[in-house]
Amino acid sequence: MALPPSETTPQQRRPTMKDVAAAAGVSLKTVSRVVNGEANVNDDRRSAVLESIAALGFRRNASARDLRQGRSGSVGLLLEDVADPFYSILSRAVEEVARGHGTMVFAGSSAEDTERERELALAFCERRVDGLIVVPAGTSHSYLLPEIQAGIPVVFVDRPPGDIDADIVLTDNAGGTRRGVEHLLSFGHRRIGFIGDAPGIYTAGERLRGYREALESAGIPFDDQLVTQAPPSPASTTDALDRLLGGPSPATALLCGNSRTTVSVLRELARRSTRLALVGFDDVELGDLLRPGLTVVAQDPGAMGAAAARLLFQRIAGDVGGPTQTVTIGTRLIARGSGELDAP
Structure with a gap:
């Protein structure tokens, strides 16, 4: 009433x-x-x-204050998947740097969909974010040129952009897989398999390059039969292991190209009575609790996110005319047991 x-x-x-x-x-x-x-x-x-x-x-009223200063007090962060542990750590590092600049972070997931990436990036720009940090899904980013020319700086992280010159923060992908393969070689392995992500992904190509370079440096011919590149899935992992472990000269060691592939391989190996030295690229939660523990080439997503955010705020602060920068973050090998099995 x-x-x-x-x-x-x-x-x-x-x-x-x-x-x-x-x-x-x-x-x-x-x-x-x-x-x-x-x-x-x-x-x-x-x-x-x-x-x-x-x-x-x-x-x-922070919005009114920022508008008077010609800013929105926000930046956009476009990731592959906000639920992925790697990107969660990267996102948190961006937030910490942004917090120090009194800025909010809006995040979205492209799900490796080029059209979704474009939609989200332009939606952030329509809301007049002060800058963008993008993990690119596509290979063409000329659609961002009008936004950049309008004063919205863009930093790309994890993978380089296509068609445009911009600041980039990358992992030393090739160096990381070289280190992983050299580790396996040191234990006598010569038949080392590689299971990587889809070949069109920049990081997958770089990690395969490091694998090849390590074998060539050791005088071991590259063998296509030891390499699989496909999006991680139970079916693709089963097929890859069947091929690697079958035949007269099976692989005795394996390097996995990313954490999702590593988890898929571990699940499949648990169903088999197979002795296989294993190194994963990217750390895996609870990897140290496995028996043996999981040996990994660990990236530093926190350092990547912080470096990308610092570059972005440097541009927002007015450094718009300087040459673009590429920052490469190193990896480290964490030996826990799975990669330290001697070759039979």
């Missing part, structure tokens, strides 16, 4: 700086100085303003 007009409760109005000034008995300029952290305010007046702010529940 509707209340009589006299009993109707009006929607509460958000207190303004004028309300704070009236409550504290000071000028609007004094409130503005206190809110913005300026030093030239009498201690008594500052205390009165702060007490009034607390009593009224006043909150500064």
